[in-house]
Amino acid sequence: MRGFLNTPDSSLYSGVLARYGAWMDLPAHTRPVTLLEGNTPLIPMPRLAQELGGGFELFVKFEGMNPTGSFKDRGMTAAISEAFGRGVHTVICASTGNTAASAAAYAARAQMRAIVIIPEGKVAAGKLAGAVAYGAQVIQIQGSFDDALSLVVEISERHPIALVNSLNPYRLEGQKTAAFEIVDALGSAPDWLCLPVGNAGNITSYWMGFRQDHARRSSGLPRILGVQAEGAAPLVLGHPVEHPETVATAIRIGKPARGEQALEAAEQSGGRIIAVSDAEILAMQRRLAGEGVWVEPASAAGLAGLARQLREGKMRLSELRGRRVVAVCTGHGLKDPEIIAHNMPAPLRLPARMDALEEAILGVSR
Amino acid sequence: MRGFLNTPDSSLYSGVLARYGAWMDLPAHTRPVTLLEGNTPLIPMPRLAQELGGGFELFVKFEGMNPTGSFKDRGMTAAISEAFGRGVHTVICASTGNTAASAAAYAARAQMRAIVIIPEGKVAAGKLAGAVAYGAQVIQIQGSFDDALSLVVEISERHPIALVNSLNPYRLEGQKTAAFEIVDALGSAPDWLCLPVGNAGNITSYWMGFRQDHARRSSGLPRILGVQAEGAAPLVLGHPVEHPETVATAIRIGKPARGEQALEAAEQSGGRIIAVSDAEILAMQRRLAGEGVWVEPASAAGLAGLARQLREGKMRLSELRGRRVVAVCTGHGLKDPEIIAHNMPAPLRLPARMDALEEAILGVSR
Secondary structure, three states: OOOOOOOOOOOOOOHHHHHHHHOOOOOOOOOOOOOOOOOEEEEHHHHHHHHHHOOOOOEEEEEEHHOOEEEEEHHHHHHHHHHHHHHOOEEEEEEEOHHHHHHHHHHHOOOEEEEEEOOOOOOOOOHHHHHHOOOOOEEEEEEEEHHHHHHHHHHHHOOOOOOOOOOOHHHHHHOOOHHHHHHHHHOOOOOOEEEEEOOHHHHHHHHHHHEEEEEEHHHOEEEEEEEEOOOHHHHOOOOOOOOOOOOOOHHHOOOOOOOOHHHHHHOOOOOOEEEHHHHHHHHHHHHHOOOOOOEOEEEEEHHHHHHHHHOOOOOHHHHOOEEEEEEEEEHHHHHOHHHOOOOOOOOOEEOOOOHHHHHHHHHHOO | OOOOOOOOOOOOOOOHHHHHHOOOOOOOOOOOOOOOOOOOOOEHHHHHHHHHHOOOEEEEOOOOHHOEEEEEHHHHHHHHHHHHHHHOHHHHHHOHHHHHHHHHHHHOOOOOOOOOOOOOOOHHHHHHHHHHHOOOOOEEEOOOOOHHHHHHHHHHHOOOEOOOOOOOOHHHHHHHHHHHHHHHHHOOOOOOEEEEEEHHHHHHOOOOOHHHHHHOOOOOOOOOEEEEEEEHHHHHHOOOOOOOOOOOOOHOOOOOOOHHHHHHHHHHHOOOEEEOOOHHHHHHHHHHHHOOOOOOOHHHHHHHHHHHHHHHOOOOOOHHOOOOOEEEEOOOOOHHHHHHHHHHHOOOEEOOOHHHHHHEEEEOOO
C-alpha cells in the first residue's frame, strides 16, 4: 500500500488499515481512506452475565461507536481505499440502511461520488438521513431489493464504478479486524462469539479473522453462535425467505449473500445458527440499555440468542464456567430512535413547584 | 478511588477515569462507572485547511464518537462515579438533550434511578429518545428551563439526590480529559482550539485541562476561539438573552452557567468569543459531512467561527502558518437527523432497467 491519506503524524490512531493493514489481503494499489474507524470498546457486562446464570465473563464489542454508528465502517474503509487507489471516481451500493451511510461517508472522505439505490416502497427518511447527510445521491428504482442489487452489480461490471455492497471482497478484509481487536484486548480469542446474522458477511469476516489470528499467534478459536430473527431466518430454515419480516431491520434479509460461509463458520467453529423472536430481541435491547448500552434492535440478537440457548439448556452453564463470551453489537441505538420514540409514554406533567416534584419523586408531600 | 467497577482486565481500555484519574480532582469515595467513554479520534482535515487558506494543520476532535454520541459522557462518568461512590441512588438533571441521554446511560450503568426534568412546551421525541431508551423517568414541569434548573438544584440540596447538570463540579473534571487526549495525540497542545460555546462548561473544562497539562509536562497552551450562535450569544452581547434561538439546539442557551469562566478562558488564552449565524453553522455542517464527518449543528460552530475569522481578516493566515488548529465537534449528526430528513429532496425515481440507470448516472443512453 502507498502512504496513508491525510495522516501527518504516525503517533495518532489512524484507523484499521494503519493498524492491521499487514494482515489484510488488499491489492498493492490500495490507498487508505479513513475516518479512524475501529478501536471500539469491549464493555464488560458482569451483571448481565450474572442474570444469565453467572460463572462466566461477558463482554459487548460495541461497534456502534464507529464513525457512522455501525460496524460497516470497518469494511467500508477497505472497500473505498481499494477503489480510491484504483482511481475510481464513483461508488455504488443497494441499501437503505447502515451500508448506505457508511459508503457515503467514506466516499465523501475520498471526494468520490456515492450513489445509493433503494427499492420501491415507503422510504424511511430517518434511515436514509445518514447517506443524504454525507452527500450521497439516492435513486429509487421501481423494483425489489434484489432488482436493485442486480442493477448495481451489472453497472459496476460495465463501467468504472466500484460496487461496495458486501459482495465486494475487501469489505470482509476490513470487517475481520474486529476479531483482531478482540484478541488484542483479551489476550486471546474468547470461548464464544455471539452475533446477529443477516446478510452473513459479518459472521464470515469474524471467522476469517479469528482463524487468521490463530494461525499467526495461536490465539485460539471461538465457537460462534450466529443469531437470526425468526421472521428472517433462511439459514435456520434451510431455504430463502421471500418476504422477511422483523423489527431488526439491519438483519431483515431473506437471501443472505454469504449464507454458505456462515453455515461453515458455525459448523467449523463448533457453534450454530439459531433464531430468536422479535420480542426476545426487543427485550434484550431494553436490557442492554439498562446497562447503559443503547443499540439498534438487530444488535441485541446475539445476546438474545445466548439467553435463549441457556434458558433452553442447549448451552450449559457448566460448559461456560470460567469462560469468556463476547457479544457483538453492530449498530448504535441512535440509528433507530423511532422504535423508542413511537412507544414513548407521555411524560408526567407537574406544576413547577417543589412540593409537587418531591411528591412525584420521593412519594412525600410536605 | 476504590477499585474500578466492572473492569476485570487492566489491559483493556477502561475509560477516562482509569486513564486520567490521577489528574482529576475527585473525592476519595469515587467509584468509577464507565461505558469506555473518551479515546475519541482526532481526524485530520487537510482539504478543509486548504480551503480556508492553507499553510496550517487542522484536526477535528470528534466527540460524537462517545458512547451516547456526545462529549457529555466524559463529564458524566466523573459525576456519576462520584455519586455512586457516595451511595446515592438517584440522579437528576434539567435537560432535553445530550445531558439527559448521558445522565440516563451512566445512571443505568450504575443501576441508579435517573430523573430528567424538561420545561413546558413541545417535546421533540427524537431528542428525548436517548434518555428514555436508557430508562430515565421524564417529568415535564409547567415552567421554563430556568424553573426546571432551579427545581433540580433545590431538590438535590434537600435530599440525597445527585445533581448532574453542569453545575456539578465533577462534570468539568471529566470533560477536561479531552484536552489531555489532544496533547497525548499531538505531542503538545495545539496553537488554537475552536469550539462551540453554549452553557460554557466545555470551554471552561478545556482551558482547565490544557493549563493543568502544561503545568505538569510543559505541553504549551492553545489560544481559544469560543463560538456562539448569533441568536444565542450572551457572551458576545455582554448580557443574557431572554429567548435564545438557533438551529444549533445544543448551544441554544441565553444564560450560560459558566459565562464568567468562559470569558476568562478566552482572555487568558489570548483568544476570543465570537458569534456566527445559523447559515454559517449549517454550511459548515454540510462541509464537514462532505469530509465524512457528520456532526450535529452546534458541533460545526467552532469551525464556522474559524472560517469567519479568517474571512474577515481577524485571524491571519500568516499567523497560522505551520500551526496546528483543533476544532472540537461535540456531538454526532445522528443526534439530530431531523434537520437532514426534513430538507431531504425526494429521490430520483427510475424504472428497474439498466439503460435508465446508466442514463441517470453516466448521462449516456444506449
